[in-house]
Amino acid sequence: xxxxxxxxxxxxxxxxxxxxxxxxxxxxxxxxxxxxxxxxxxxxxxxxxxxxxxxxxxxxxxxxxxxxxxxxxxxxxxxxxxxxxxxxxxxxxxxxxxxxxxxxxxxxxxxxxxxxxxxxxxxxxxxxxxxxxxxxxxxxxxxxxxxxxxxxxxxxxxxxxxxxxxx
Amino acid sequence: xxxxxxxxxxxxxxxxxxxxxxxxxxxxxxxxxxxxxxxxxxxxxxxxxxxxxxxxxxxxxxxxxxxxxxxxxxxxxxxxxxxxxxxxxxxxxxxxxxxxxxxxxxxxxxxxxxxxxxxxxxxxxxxxxxxxxxxxxxxxxxxxxxxxxxxxxxxxxxxxxxxxxxxxxxxxxxxxxxxxxxxxxxxxxxxxxxxxxxxxxxxxxxxxxxxxxxxxxxxxxxxxxxxxxxxxxxxxxxxxxxxxxxxxxxxxxxxxx
Numbered sequence: 182x183x184x185x186x187x188x189x190x191x192x193x194x195x196x197x198x199x200x201x202x203x204x205x206x207x208x209x210x211x212x213x214x215x216x217x218x219x220x221x222x223x224x225x226x227x228x229x230x231x232x233x234x235x236x237x238x239x240x241x242x243x244x245x246x247x248x249x250x251x252x253x254x255x256x257x258x259x260x261x262x263x264x265x266x267x268x269x270x271x272x273x274x275x276x277x278x279x280x281x282x283x284x285x286x287x288x289x290x291x292x293x294x295x296x297x298x299x300x301x302x303x304x305x306x307x308x309x310x311x312x313x314x315x316x317x318x319x320x321x322x323x324x325x326x327x328x329x330x331x332x333x334x335x336x337x338x339x340x341x342x343x344x345x346x347x348x
Numbered sequence: 349x350x351x352x353x354x355x356x357x358x359x360x361x362x363x364x365x366x367x368x369x370x371x372x373x374x375x376x377x378x379x380x381x382x383x384x385x386x387x388x389x390x391x392x393x394x395x396x397x398x399x400x401x402x403x404x405x406x407x408x409x410x411x412x413x414x415x416x417x418x419x420x421x422x423x424x425x426x427x428x429x430x431x432x433x434x435x436x437x438x439x440x441x442x443x444x445x446x447x448x449x450x451x452x453x454x455x456x457x458x459x460x461x462x463x464x465x466x467x468x469x470x471x472x473x474x475x476x477x478x479x480x481x482x483x484x485x486x487x488x489x490x491x492x493x494x495x496x497x498x499x500x501x502x503x504x505x506x507x508x509x510x511x512x513x514x515x516x517x518x519x520x521x522x523x524x525x526x527x528x529x530x531x532x533x534x535x536x537x538x539x540x541x542x543x544x545x546x547x548x549x550x551x552x553x554x555x556x557x558x559x560x561x562x563x564x565x566x567x568x569x570x571x572x573x574x575x576x577x578x579x580x581x582x583x584x585x586x587x588x589x590x591x592x593x594x595x596x597x598x599x600x601x602x603x604x605x
Binding site: 227229230231232233259260261262263264321322323324325326327328332346348 | 389390392393396397399400401402403404406407474475477478479481482483485486489492493496
């Protein structure tokens with residue numbers, strides 16, 4: 182296994198500070214690991230513009246690589262292309278559900294494009310309850326404990342839960 | 349006490365300061381709701397939107413500092429300028445008011461920002477285009493949220509309706525400044541940095557009309573009024589918000605968390 186591949190494996194064990202059930206790789210935050218010989222470059226993508234966890238993620242990623250003796254490493258954070266929830270892996274979506282957060286739907290093409298966003302009469306999003314699987318749920322707030330989530334409740338099992346918003 | 353910095357008057361720097369400062373001051377005003385919103389969910393939502401705006405501001409001001417080339421980072425730009433050197437539109441510095449004022453202003457500004465980021469995503473400046481590509485996704489959620497609330501307030505109780513009406517009448521005249529043309533705008537359009545903000549007037553009116561129609565509120569009549577925050581001449585509220593924002597950096601220069 183090459184040094185970059187080993188680093189990639191190590192990053193599968195670095196938890197996201199906001200959703201520690203998922204690794205930074207599951208969330209699609211680690212985009213690439215490039216071996217420059219003298220050092221490794223880890224390409225990270227910030228999620229939301231104001232995500233307060235960005236710097237903590239950078240520190241923990243570099244520390245994990247150093248701890249495995251794979252350093253020195255540095256992180257780069259290109260803004261483009263912008264992070265999208267479509268980059269969350271299938272494994273990541275499964276872990277989200279187990280953690281009690283409904284995983285994001287695919288980004289709707291009409292919303293991904295620049296035109297055509299609907300202000301009103303949006304299709305209500307059918308969000309399945311991560312606890313009982315019921316689709317009989319309702320949104321209680323468009324924003325949750327972090328900008329990336331909305332608050333929902335299940336009308337069948339009556340449990341509140343969070344939904345990772347498509348972005 | 350940390351002294352003030354002077355910033356280049358080059359139009360590309362000024363254009364970026366307008367965007368960054370408008371996001372900064374609006375973010376600061378939204379942050380004032382933390383612990384004071386009418387319901388907990390809204391407290392959290394407003395803080396989240398404030399965070400998005402501060403994040404967008406940080407990226408834009410960092411880029412403005414890089415373009416300027418005088419060694420100013422985003423914190424210095426955000427905290428060490430004098431009032432006259434802030435380029436935000438006056439609308440965002442007005443006091444947060446009641447919840448209806450915040451909802452109406454958020455609707456006006458999120459609609460504006462969404463349209464601006466959409467255009468800036470095609471900027472010839474690749475860094476600004478990248479910032480915009482991310483910010484536009486956030487602004488869409490802000491607009492939907494604000495518009496949903498405006499409809500609820502206008503269609504709610506007599507009191508919520510009265511307040512929504514009053515907030516709209518109070519804030520509406522300030523929209524004119526967003527679209528007032530000047531040399532900074534023209535230079536940005538000429539260089540491909542970004543659109544003249546006046547080009548956003550038509551789509552902004554179309555979307556605002558759609559939202560106000562949905563809320564059953566009339567589009568207020570035009571009045572001869574033009575605020576001047578973009579050129580540094582601010583309302584009496586600006587000094588107070590800057591004093592609050594700048595106190596820590598002025599007293600403890602370079603202080604970090």
